[in-house]
Amino acid sequence: MFKFWKKKPAESTPQPPLDAPAPEVSADAVLPVQEADAHLAPAEPHYVVPSTEVAPAEAVDSSPAQPVAAPGKPSxxxxxxxxxxxxxxxxxxxxxxxxxxxxxxxxxxxxxxxxxxxxxxxxxxxxxxxxxxxxxxxxxxxxxxxxxxxxxxxxxLVQKPLEVSTHQPFVVLTVGINGAGKTTTIGKLARRFRDEGHSVLLAAGDTFRAAAVEQLKTWGERNQVQVISQGQDADAASVVFDALQAARSRGTGVLIADTAGRLHTQGGLMDELGKIARVMKKLDVSAPHEVLMVIDGTTGQNAVNQVRQFHQIVGVTGLVVTKLDGTAKGGVVFALAREFGLPIRFVGLGETATDLRVFDAEAYVDGLLPASLGHA
Structure with a gap:
């Protein structure tokens, strides 16, 4: 192997200081990190009970439920x-x-x-x-x-599948900028984990956009997975705190928390993201167990800057690269691997839930390179 391809270790980023531990903490007992912050439990959480109603076709995959590794899917x-x-x-x-x-x-x-x-x-x-x-x-x-x-x-070097059986609940905090496909990815992950036999709970932590909350509820209904939310403009840390409490009390296997799509240049919103991570530790000092960053594969080299900023704030532990089947040039995956060495957990190769695939290095390279000379 060429010397330059050796894995470049991710920069060591100190974790945010932990708040003083407490043996029993309720949402009312958590103090805001900043004076301007709202109380962490301003309202009763809204528990969305999955229904059997069919979600709008434009919001989610309208295909019937099927195994993640469905036979005959596109190569x-x-x-x-x-x-x-x-x-x-x-x-x-x-x-x-x-x-x-x-x-x-x-x-x-x-x-x-x-x-x-x-x-x-x-x-x-x-x-x-x-x-x-x-x-x-x-x-x-x-x-x-x-x-x-x-x-x-x-x-x-970065082909490391996500293992969610190491903790219960296993907490996945998803981050990324607007338009990367974060909420859709959460819905597809919920489908995947459910099909693998895990119980799943979703936290609608993207309270900045009402559409994001509704979209996540739609995915929950489609996949028969509960969603905990407090509506638009609620305190995101409070929503995630409530969801983690619920997941712990119910013995849920996987909790996936959405967060507001934020630009990496918006310092205030990035601070809020750090606050969410700190609040989780009030209930579970090891949470979140995975900070999963969703990246739009069409953004090219700008994705490198995004990962660098998010990693400094919250310590990204895994990547999902979406929209690689469309106008994406495909090379950004190599750039991210060389720059950070962070595990690439999944890649998005299409619109349906089964097109969110576990990253496979050989399959990815084979899909990009011609099979042989003279063949496209």
């Missing part, structure tokens, strides 16, 4: 073939190109434009160039095979 190659990464490399290698410096120059340009990043792309191509000059490649096909090996090796 990774079928889902990723339209990405900029796949199209660029297919075009490059389908011409049966000559093995020379011009080919490597084209390869570098393709990687950069596919959002792999300038530094990463240049390092990879220069390593390949040195090997080519040493006559280690018989032809362009051999170079393609090595490229496949090196890209797969990088992503193998």
């Amino acid at each position: 990774w190659r079928e889902r990723l073939s339209g990405s900029g990464f796949a199209r660029g490399l297919s075009s490059l290698f389908s011409r049966n190109p000559k093995l020379d410096d011009a080919l490597l120059d084209e390869l570098e340009t393709t990687l950069i434009t596919a959002d792999v990043g300038v530094e990463a792309s240049t390092a990879l191509v220069e390593a390949l160039r040195k090997r080519m000059h040493k006559r280690e490649f018989a032809d362009a096909s051999a170079l393609l095979a090595t490229l496949r090996q090196e890209l797969t090796a990088l992503l193998k």
Whole structure:
């Protein structure tokens, strides 16, 4: 493996100081972190009881319930073939190109434009160039095979599936900016965990947008999963606190908490996110057990800045990259892996619940690269 592909450890970020522990804490007993904060339990939580009514088709997947690993679903190659990464490399290698410096120059340009990043792309191509000059490649096909090996090796370092059986309840705090597909991802995760036999509870912590609360309720109804909410403009930390209390009392397996979609440049909202994490620790010092950041795969290199900011505030422990089947160029996954080394838990390869797939490094690379020279 090329030296530059070695995993770069994520920056060590000190966790926010814990509030003084208390043997028994109610929502009324939690003090606000800032004087301007509202009391953490301003209203009775609203418990949404799952119904059998069919959710609006535009809000969620309208397909009937089916196992996560449904047979006959589209392959990774079928889902990723339209990405900029796949199209660029297919075009490059389908011409049966000559093995020379011009080919490597084209390869570098393709990687950069596919959002792999300038530094990463240049390092990879220069390593390949040195090997080519040493006559280690018989032809362009051999170079393609090595490229496949090196890209797969990088992503193998971050291929770490999420294990939710280590705590009960296992608390997942989801974060991300507006439009990344965070609330939809939560709904799909609820479906996945439910199908795997886990009991699930959702916390509607995105109280900034009424639409987000309603969307999460719709997912709850569709998946027969309860949602705890307090409506728009409620204190998000209070909602999550109430949900964690409920999950603990009921013996729930997994609690997934939504949070307001926030821009990484909005300091006040980022502070609120840190507050939610601190309030959780009033009931469970180890919570949240996973801080799952949802990233829009179409945002390219800006995703790197987003992860850096969120990681500094709340300590991201896993990533979900969505919308990789559409206009995403696909290379940002490699950029994130090299920059942070954070586990990539899931990737979104389509609209249905079953298209949120556990990340598979080999399948992902195979879906982006041509099977062989002369084949797109």
